[in-house]
Amino acid sequence: MVEQQDIYEQNYNQMLRPMVRIRAAAVGGSGTVLYSQKDQKGRFSTYILTNQHVVNGLITVEKKWSSLLGRDIKKDIFGIPEIHFFEYEWESRVIGARAIEADIMTYDKDEDLALLKLRAGFEAPAVAKMYPREEEYKLRLTMPVYALGSGLGENPVVTGGFLSSFNREIDNKEYYLQTAPTIFGNSGGAVFLAATREFIGVPARIAVVMRGFGTDAITHLSYCIPITRIYKFLEDQLFRFIYDSNYTEEEEAIRRDRKRRDEELKIAAKEGRGEEPEEEEPKEEEG
Numbered sequence: 001m002v003e004q005q006d007i008y009e010q011n012y013n014q015m016l017r018p019m020v021r022i023r024a025a026a027v028g029g030s031g032t033v034l035y036s037q038k039d040q041k042g043r044f045s046t047y048i049l050t051n052q053h054v055v056n057g058l059i060t061v062e063k064k065w066s067s068l069l070g071r072d073i074k075k076d077i078f079g080i081p082e083i084h085f086f087e088y089e090w091e092s093r094v095i096g097a098r099a100i101e102a103d104i105m106t107y108d109k110d111e112d113l114a115l116l117k118l119r120a121g122f123e124a125p126a127v128a129k130m131y132p133r134e135e136e137y138k139l140r141l142t143m144p145v146y147a148l149g150s151g152l153g154e155n156p157v158v159t160g161g162f163l164s165s166f167n168r169e170i171d172n173k174e175y176y177l178q179t180a181p182t183i184f185g186n187s188g189g190a191v192f193l194a195a196t197r198e199f200i201g202v203p204a205r206i207a208v209v210m211r212g213f214g215t216d217a218i219t220h221l222s223y224c225i226p227i228t229r230i231y232k233f234l235e236d237q238l239f240r241f242i243y244d245s246n247y248t249e250e251e252e253a254i255r256r257d258r259k260r261r262d263e264e265l266k267i268a269a270k271e272g273r274g275e276e277p278e279e280e281e282p283k284e285e286e287g
Helices: 002-016 051-060 227-236 251-270
Strands: 019-026 026-036 042-048 058-067 071-078 082-089 094-109 113-118 144-149 155-170 171-178 190-193 199-209 213-227
Touching: 002 082, 019 042, 019 051, 019 094, 026 051, 026 144, 051 058, 051 094, 051 113, 051 199, 058 082, 094 171, 113 227, 144 199, 155 213, 171 199, 171 227, 199 227, 213 227
Parallel strands: none
Antiparallel strands: 019 026, 019 082, 026 042, 042 113, 058 071, 082 094, 094 113, 144 155, 144 190, 155 171, 171 213, 190 199, 199 213
16 A cells, blocks of 8 residues: 555656646647756756647737848747646645746747746746657557646546557648647646656647537547657757756847847848848737
8 A cells, every 4th residue: 555655656646746837818728847957057957848738828929120221020929827836735726826927939830839937936846757768769659648738628538548559640740649648738748658657749730520510529539749849949949958958948038149140140141131031920829
């Protein structure tokens, strides 16, 4: 009995505690805490991963004047998502939730991933353990998994299933198929290996079947964004400190600012040569 109780305690600390609910305008979804450490000023920096489509309603593209280029350029304008951290009694009963505002730090519509940072210097109760990079080949079909998220806006819902398929391609992107049921609101949550409680993916899509003029959700056929794409997203967006201690939050912020300035200077150089700058495509909501 004691050994079984230890298992439940580990499940609570390593899977339930890193999971949050997200309110973004009229949309609800889920998120997973990937990083929570003190910065150079001694305040906690806490980052949460979710789907881009969860926060899409808070993202608009507007033209803003650039003094560097002497012209209007398109820039992202972000609304403020609200993050709900759950409070538990006996490591099992939800007795409330603490709401904290966050900033959208970066996103990629094609990857359907977004990274949020809490505005308050708040230490998250727990951080998800990411499955080791470049060891994805060790994942096997039939491995038991848990899916966690605020399905239909509920308190954390835990479901169980198995890894059922790899290399499922949707819109030219790889997904894992797993059978732990998920539903609307699970988006942005987490899929964990049951044996090790390691974070291996983000629930993003569920299978649907057409019935008459509507659709029915097949909740036990759930597609998640694999850990390979998550690492690539963090690398491309220059947030490598989240998974690699060789990088720091401050240094990556400097690299991102430098990259933005370089891009603006490239645009200015093109205009100086009489070339038309490339127009950015507006980011549209997924269907």
